[in-house]
Amino acid sequence: xxxxxxxxxxxxxxxxxxxxxxxxxxxxxxxxxxxxxxxxxxxxxxxxxxxxxxxxxxxxxxxxxxxxxxxxxxxxxxxxxxxxxxxxxxxxxxx
Numbered sequence: 529x530x531x532x533x534x535x536x537x538x539x540x541x542x543x544x545x546x547x548x549x550x551x552x553x554x555x556x557x558x559x560x561x562x563x564x565x566x567x568x569x570x571x572x573x574x575x576x577x578x579x580x581x582x583x584x585x586x587x588x589x590x591x592x593x594x595x596x597x598x599x600x601x602x603x604x605x606x607x608x609x610x611x612x613x614x615x616x617x618x619x620x621x622x623x
Contacts, residue, residue: 529566530599531592536564538582552581569596 539549550560553574562568570578575593579586598616602609 529596531570531589531596532564532566534584534589534592535570535578535582538584539564542582544581549578549581553577566596569593 535549539546546560546564547557550557553560559568563570563574570593572590572593575589576586578584579589598613602612605612
C-alpha cells in the first residue's frame, strides 16, 4: 500500500477531494476511493495523471506502484521472498 498511502497523503496535503482526482482519471469517486485504500490497483497509465494532479514526481509514484506489485506477488512466501528478490535483481542487472 505504498502507492495508496502516498497518493492519499499528497491529496490531503493539497486539500483535494477524492472526486477531483477521480474526475481527472475519468473514473467514479468510489473506484478512486478503492485505489486510495489499496483495495484496487491503479492502472499504470493513471500514475502520470495522478503525478500531474498531485504535483508529485512521476518516477517516485511509479516506483511505489511497482513496489506494491512486487510485494503482492512475494508476500505469501515470506520465507523465500529475499531469495526471490535477489534472483530478480540479478536477472535485471544482466539485461
